[in-house]
Amino acid sequence: MIGSDSTHFILIGQGLAGTLLHFFLSKGGQEAFVLDEPRPDAASRVAAGLMNPITGRKFVKSWRVDELLPAAWETYRELEAQLGLSVFYRANILRAWARQQDENQWLERSGWPGYEPYMLDEAELGQYARKLHPAHGYGEVTRSGRADLGRLVDAYREYLRSRELYREEAVDYSRFEKQADGRWQYGELTAGRVVFCEGYRAVFNPFFNHLPFRGAKGEVLIVHMPGAGFEKIVKQAGLFIVPLGEDRYWIGSAYQNQFEHTRPTPEGRARLEARLQQLVDLPYELLEHRAAVRPTVKDRRPFLGEHPQQKGLYLFNGLGTKGASLGPFFARQLAEHLLHGAPLDPEVDIRRFDS
Numbered sequence: 563m564i565g566s567d568s569t570h571f572i573l574i575g576q577g578l579a580g581t582l583l584h585f586f587l588s589k590g591g592q593e594a595f596v597l598d599e600p601r602p603d604a605a606s607r608v609a610a611g612l613m614n615p616i617t618g619r620k621f622v623k624s625w626r627v628d629e630l631l632p633a634a635w636e637t638y639r640e641l642e643a644q645l646g647l648s649v650f651y652r653a654n655i656l657r658a659w660a661r662q663q664d665e666n667q668w669l670e671r672s673g674w675p676g677y678e679p680y681m682l683d684e685a686e687l688g689q690y691a692r693k694l695h696p697a698h699g700y701g702e703v704t705r706s707g708r709a710d711l712g713r714l715v716d717a718y719r720e721y722l723r724s725r726e727l728y729r730e731e732a733v734d735y736s737r738f739e740k741q742a743d744g745r746w747q748y749g750e751l752t753a754g755r756v757v758f759c760e761g762y763r764a765v766f767n768p769f770f771n772h773l774p775f776r777g778a779k780g781e782v783l784i785v786h787m788p789g790a791g792f793e794k795i796v797k798q799a800g801l802f803i804v805p806l807g808e809d810r811y812w813i814g815s816a817y818q819n820q821f822e823h824t825r826p827t828p829e830g831r832a833r834l835e836a837r838l839q840q841l842v843d844l845p846y847e848l849l850e851h852r853a854a855v856r857p858t859v860k861d862r863r864p865f866l867g868e869h870p871q872q873k874g875l876y877l878f879n880g881l882g883t884k885g886a887s888l889g890p891f892f893a894r895q896l897a898e899h900l901l902h903g904a905p906l907d908p909e910v911d912i913r914r915f916d917s
């Protein structure tokens with residue numbers, strides 16, 4: 563921090579949520595100080611970062627996707643320009659139809675008002691046509707893509723370090739003290755407002771763990787598959803194959819509501835490898851096997867807002883399974899709330915659980 567231990571904002575956690583909130587606060591003229599313990603099981607380091615407008619078995623448009631996607635694209639482009647790297651990639655998603663019923667559902671849905679920009683009935687399979695065990699058929703999702711969240715978070719961390727706005731530290735909640743003037747003290751740091759952005763680990767935060775956090779563990783593989791030449795993303799038999807460039811692919815992922823720990827497991831790896839081998843007949847080398855927990859919430863909506871009693875303590879969490887598309891829009895909304903008192907959307911305000 564530049565020359566002083568007193569700051570307007572302290573952010574706890576620098577995954578996608580902390581990164582994006584910091585970015586919008588800085589754009590609004592406020593440099594926040596960040597404390598973060600960079601853990602290997604942080605969701606942002608494991609996610610594919612897909613932005614998928616059409617989801618689920620019934621091919622439904624994702625919640626508020628018409629506003630979320632343009633906000634996400636704009637934000638990632640601005641971050642790319644600021645940090646001097648690429649993190650955002652446009653790529654269509656091939657959605658396999660397992661049976662005739664799926665095809666009928668797709669064809670019906672693509673005719674609904676508002677769906678046309680996102681769905682193509684005639685999919686172009688490219689290299690998948692020769693190398694993927696064929697499904698009943700395929701539809702193609704457009705206006706989709708991915709953000710390389712791990713690369714973004716790492717690059718932003720270096721930017722924060724260069725500005726002396728970052729300290730690596732596992733925050734001990736018992737050390738927060740409220741001063742007589744209403745400001746919060748943490749060790750030698752003092753701030754008017756503290757925003758917690760700890761992802762799934764918010765369940766250990768005594769100020770906010772009354773909220774209905776859930777958590778869904780996922781395991782993923784990163785494989786090297788030379789010669790596959792896949793360019794689009796494919797979803798077939800519950801598995802995503804996501805091209806990362808240089809013949810590397812993200813393969814995932816499992817979705818577990820019950821789990822004993824956040825580490826990768828031999829069973830998780832075996833399941834993913836078996837499913838991959840059922841889909842493609844190509845040799846591959848396993849580069850990484852990782853696991854993390856998605857910060858999901860009972861009603862599947864983000865968590866934004868101020869603690870009902872402890873004034874000055876805020877939460878930005880609940881990005882769930884769709885952080886890459888939800889994060890930019892709601893980070894901007896929270897920054898505008900913190901800087902200018904703009905209202906929070908009641909659907910995401912943590913006060914919806916006040917009762």
Ligand SMILES: Cc1cc2nc3c(=O)[nH]c(=O)nc-3n(C[C@H](O)[C@H](O)[C@H](O)COP(=O)(O)OP(=O)(O)OC[C@H]3O[C@@H](n4cnc5c(N)ncnc54)[C@H](O)[C@@H]3O)c2cc1C
Pocket residue numbers: 574575576577578579580597598599600601603604605606607608609610611612613711731732733734759760761762763764779780781782814815853854855856857878879880881882883884885886887
């Ligand atoms: C397997 C998997 C696949 C996914 N795929 C997608 C996808 O394709 N598309 C998509 O949009 N989303 C996806 N997600 C979800 C996405 O990753 C999350 O929505 C998003 O990354 C959450 O970001 P976050 O900053 O809230 O949490 P995190 O990324 O977990 O970051 C929280 C940070 O806070 C730190 N922290 C926690 N507690 C403390 C403490 N006490 N002191 C200091 N630091 C602390 C953590 O170590 C971490 O650095 C996926 C998630 C998983 C697990």
